Amino acid sequence: MKIGVLSLQGDFDAHAKRLAQLGADPVEVRYGEQLDRVQGLVLPGGESTTNLILLEEEGLWCPLHSFAAEKPILGTCAGAILLAREVENPSQPSLAAIDMRIERNAYGRQSDSSIRVVEPEPMFARRASGDALEAVFIRAPIIRSVGPSVDVLLRDAGNPILVEQGRHLAATFHAELTDDTRLHELFLGKVKSGHR
Numbered sequence: 001m002k003i004g005v006l007s008l009q010g011d012f013d014a015h016a017k018r019l020a021q022l023g024a025d026p027v028e029v030r031y032g033e034q035l036d037r038v039q040g041l042v043l044p045g046g047e048s049t050t051n052l053i054l055l056e057e058e059g060l061w062c063p064l065h066s067f068a069a070e071k072p073i074l075g076t077c078a079g080a081i082l083l084a085r086e087v088e089n090p091s092q093p094s095l096a097a098i099d100m101r102i103e104r105n106a107y108g109r110q111s112d113s114s115i116r117v118v119e120p121e122p123m124f125a126r127r128a129s130g131d132a133l134e135a136v137f138i139r140a141p142i143i144r145s146v147g148p149s150v151d152v153l154l155r156d157a158g159n160p161i162l163v164e165q166g167r168h169l170a171a172t173f174h175a176e177l178t179d180d181t182r183l184h185e186l187f188l189g190k191v192k193s194g195h196r
């Protein structure tokens with residue numbers, strides 16, 4: 001199963017390694033045509049503003065919109081920001097693939113990076129496992145609100161940190177930086193099963 005990893009900037013390598021570890025065939029995506037050859041796509045963490053500039057420069061913005069309309073995307077951190085319907089602090093363009101409002105760099109300077117242990121919501125427990133999960137936050141955004149078609153799979157301090165809408169998943173933490181493979185397994189399961 002070929003899974004693209006947007007590889008313009010950020011920690012794409014860790015995602016590619018995790019996907020390979022789980023038996024998928026990761027493809028580093030740098031050009032629009034490469035999207036035709038993958039069944040799912042990971043948008044990694046990094047800097048969403050830099051990614052936006054590079055996406056525009058490489059002519060990937062339109063192909064990415066078309067891809068999102070058809071195939072599953074997993075966005076982590078800056079990738080989650082790209083998937084949101086509305087971005088704050090400041091406002092910036094996004095794919096609007098998930099009905100959520102997200103605030104960039106929302107933890108402030110004091111705690112801009114942290115590792116926190118979270119207890120899965122029932123829906124995550126059912127589909128992955130109920131074991132606690134270590135979530136790595138690096139200058140992370142906070143999902144401030146979600147629309148009625150969005151399911152919250154994980155929360156930290158009441159805020160959604162993993163959400164799902166239809167074929168797409170967005171996490172505000174870096175699941176590729178711990179040994180916990182459940183998020184990528186969940187995503188690969190969606191790709192395999194025709195998105196749900």
Ligand code: GLN
Nearest residue numbers: 045046047048077078104
């Ligand atoms: N602070 C970054 C942004 O707003 C996201 C950080 C990350 O991806 N770790 O784009």
